[in-house]
Amino acid sequence: MKSRKVAVALDAYKCSCQAFNWCAENLFRKNDDIILLHVYDHKPIELPDDEVKKLKGFGYLSLDDLNEGALKMKERKAQEMMREYTNTLLKMGFEADMVIIKGENVKVELCTYATESKIDLLALGNRGLGVVGRTFLGSVCDYCVHNAPCPVLVVKCTCSEVEGKISSKSMCNKVEAAT
Numbered sequence: 028m029k030s031r032k033v034a035v036a037l038d039a040y041k042c043s044c045q046a047f048n049w050c051a052e053n054l055f056r057k058n059d060d061i062i063l064l065h066v067y068d069h070k071p072i073e074l075p076d077d078e079v080k081k082l083k084g085f086g087y088l089s090l091d092d093l094n095e096g097a098l099k100m101k102e103r104k105a106q107e108m109m110r111e112y113t114n115t116l117l118k119m120g121f122e123a124d125m126v127i128i129k130g131e132n133v134k135v136e137l138c139t140y141a142t143e144s145k146i147d148l149l150a151l152g153n154r155g156l157g158v159v160g161r162t163f164l165g166s167v168c169d170y171c172v173h174n175a176p177c178p179v180l181v182v183k184c185t186c187s188e189v190e191g192k193i194s195s196k197s198m199c200n201k202v203e204a205a206t
Contacts, residue, residue: 032144034062034126036137036151036167039108042184046152047112049182051119054150061123062144063112065105066136069098069129102129134170142176150180 035050037043055061071094109125116123130136141149153168168181
């Protein structure tokens, strides 16, 4: 059987974890090339000059130092989260590559990665944005379905707290409990 290149887009929301669980239980095959993909955006903080001077009182020499510290924190948290997802898959007997991308626009970065890496299937969870949320924010799922170069699997979130973030201790309990 030919191996597939399957990318699962992940973040720290419960719906993402639910999509991860669904893929681990229903989609992945032993010979798949699995990519766990996380895109985070980092928009530098901008402050008026008089506010920048106040940063020195918090131990920052400049706004650049503050932005660099915030970026390092995001990178560290992304690494920790993705390591947990990867370790969970390892416990189930699957190997996966972990890819973390810093970008300006998550949905565009997902489609760009899928194109450049020749992904066969992109899977992601939806956060259940209503009509208003999709209109003003735009849905990552909607964008990927219409713009990705490959089939897109959207796992519908059934969490009661659709917008809730997961804590590392509760991360993907369902899959870990199943192993």
